Amino acid sequence: MNTRIWCCKSQPNVSFKNDAHTIPKSLGGKNLCESVCDTCNSYFGNMHDKLPAIETVIKETFNISRLILLDSSNDIGKNKSLARFKSVFFNVDMQKRKVRIKPKFSLRKNFQVDLGRLLRRGIFKIYLEERERQIGDALDDKFNFIREFSRYNLGNYPVLYFNV
Ligand SMILES: [Zn+2]
Numbered sequence: 001m002n003t004r005i006w007c008c009k010s011q012p013n014v015s016f017k018n019d020a021h022t023i024p025k026s027l028g029g030k031n032l033c034e035s036v037c038d039t040c041n042s043y044f045g046n047m048h049d050k051l052p053a054i055e056t057v058i059k060e061t062f063n064i065s066r067l068i069l070l071d072s073s074n075d076i077g078k079n080k081s082l083a084r085f086k087s088v089f090f091n092v093d094m095q096k097r098k099v100r101i102k103p104k105f106s107l108r109k110n111f112q113v114d115l116g117r118l119l120r121r122g123i124f125k126i127y128l129e130e131r132e133r134q135i136g137d138a139l140d141d142k143f144n145f146i147r148e149f150s151r152y153n154l155g156n157y158p159v160l161y162f163n164v
Pocket residue numbers: 004005006007008009014036037038039040041
């Protein structure tokens with residue numbers, strides 16, 4: 001695969017030395033997307049405009065969800081040892097089942113809105129990379145809005161979820 005799904009550049013204009021995990025390795029992700037160049041890979045893993053990296057926001061959200069899901073007070077978490085997780089942004093109190101943004105972040109203007117946007121961009125990012133890995137059609141024009149949103153921070157799209 002020579003063309004990169006995010007910037008649409010090809011070798012030799014972009015390098016491809018680092019593994020790009022579709023789901024962060026620290027969350028147990030094992031799948032790699034071969035169509036992510038090093039520049040785009042590093043974009044998702046680093047801070048921009050003083051905001052956290054998209055990858056950091058994904059890790060935080062899923063680690064906290066996992067903590068809540070595996071809480072020993074419910075059926076799923078019963079008899080499982082709790083994974084230790086230290087959050088960058090939140091104070092997590094499992095006894096009281098409370099997740100609060102740390103004061104140094106809650107005082108920052110628009111921080112929750114920014115965090116929500118980064119999370120949505122990250123979920124779309126995982127979708128497109130997994131789509132490329134499984135189906136191989138991520139370069140299709142119909143996914144341009146995901147490229148613009150996740151990689152270039154343009155537009156605004158919701159993530160819908162269903163409680164089942
Ligand atoms: Zn790229």
